[in-house]
Amino acid sequence: MMKVLHAAAPDLPVLRFETQKAEENIRPDMWGYDNDGPRVFIENKFWAGLTEHQPVSYLEKLAAYNRPSIILFVVPDAREQILWRELCRRLQEAGIAATGKNTLSGPITLAAATATGPVMALASWTRLISALALSVADDPFARNDLAQLQALCEAADIDAFVPILPRHVTDQRMPAFVLQLNAIVQASVELAVSENILTLNGLKPQASWNRIGRYIKFSFENGPGVWVGLHFDLWKQYGETLLWMVFSQTDWGRALQSKPLLEPWAAREDKFVAFQNSELAIALNLVFGEDKDHVVRRLAGLYKDIADALCPPGA
Structure with a gap:
């Protein structure tokens, strides 16, 4: 994962990661820490919209530590450009400039340095899983975890039939x-x-x-x-x-x-x-x-x- 992140934020040190941790009004899916605090937020998305605090509050939280940092959104391939437009629009509405917008060749396909300090970046599930798979080719347990993650991505296909539940038809x-x-x-x-x-x-x-x-x-x-x-x-x-x-x-x-x-x-x-x-x-x-x-x-x-x-x- 550090190899993936270094493509957009090369100054990051080696980090430890935690999941499902909340502070104040933010709850990223994954946090990356060094000894001085959080340096990375990773937000996993399929088809749900952004919360009202994404990405602005997340960027402000990272910026408070005044060290190289990054917020990464991981999304389905078909949603890359759509979600990136929405992220940039929210930065503009908050008066936060984003410069040096790049299209990268690795798992992180889009990245921009923000005026608050952290880098905002986006990766697709397909490219991310492929990159991680190369790094764990000799680890059967990690390969099994990635296989389950790939199956989750396939199950989250927006065109897949979703069984009808009572709440779907009783919500007026x-x-x-x-x-x-x-x-x-x-x-x-x-x-x-x-x-x-x-x-x-x-x-x-x-x-x-x-x-x-x-x-x-x-x-x-x-x-x-x-x-x-x-x-x-x-x-x-x-x-x-x-x-x-x-x-x-x-x-x-x-x-x-x-x-x-x-x-x-x-x-x-x-x-x-x-x-x-x-x-x-x-x-x-x-x-x-x-x-x-x-x-x-x-x-x-x-x-x-x-x-x-x-x-x-x-x-």
């Missing part, structure tokens, strides 16, 4: 949450229509097995038509948000024509855009901890920003 908060999101989408579209950002022009709601929403059209001349709403496949695949706007490849949706206009805007505004199967999807990030009116207005404002990117005022 989930349908209430989905209905609340539907109401937010409907209200934001109505507000954008009233402000001449969007038009409905007889377009109807649309739902299928993997999404719930409606068709809309941008109101400027020759504006493209899009679908907007809860997209479960995109939510599962990218984890950015539940709400998405999708441009189809048709003459009505004009995904190919919209892509070169929206990608530079998305890069400037730190918005997530995905292009696959000739469709362009924009993540409509929600604001947290606000009342319904504020969430609706922010969402309608995002429609306006997208409209301006597609057809700048005065163009």
Whole structure:
């Protein structure tokens, strides 16, 4: 494990490791110690989201010791870029600069030095287990432990069937949450229509097995038509948000024509855009901890920003 960590933090000394230890508001899965205190936090993730204290409180805890240190997140391969974006976004919101962002060749695929001092890094389960396996080739007990860990990773596959439990169907908060999101989408579209950002022009709601929403059209001349709403496949695949706007490849949706206009805007505004199967999807990030009116207005404002990117005022 020290060989893995040295790729991103070469100044670390040899450490001892402990698990399931909590202090104040942090509880990393693994701690790495030298004689002067913690130097490494390792957080193991599969598909659960970050806690409210990750990564900022963890970095602040390590930084208090004023010695070379690192926080490492271990995630499924498919989640590397998604979780890294969220980690960097949280640093930005906390006013913590991250410099020297690198893509490394070993198990640690992404790393950045933070203004607080510690390095923030990310590794995939696949690469980490492969690297550890090379180091314990002659240790049958360690190989057995890694085999069990590999089996755990396979069992945590997000596409694997999960047996249905009573709590899955008796928790009424989930349908209430989905209905609340539907109401937010409907209200934001109505507000954008009233402000001449969007038009409905007889377009109807649309739902299928993997999404719930409606068709809309941008109101400027020759504006493209899009679908907007809860997209479960995109939510599962990218984890950015539940709400998405999708441009189809048709003459009505004009995904190919919209892509070169929206990608530079998305890069400037730190918005997530995905292009696959000739469709362009924009993540409509929600604001947290606000009342319904504020969430609706922010969402309608995002429609306006997208409209301006597609057809700048005065163009």
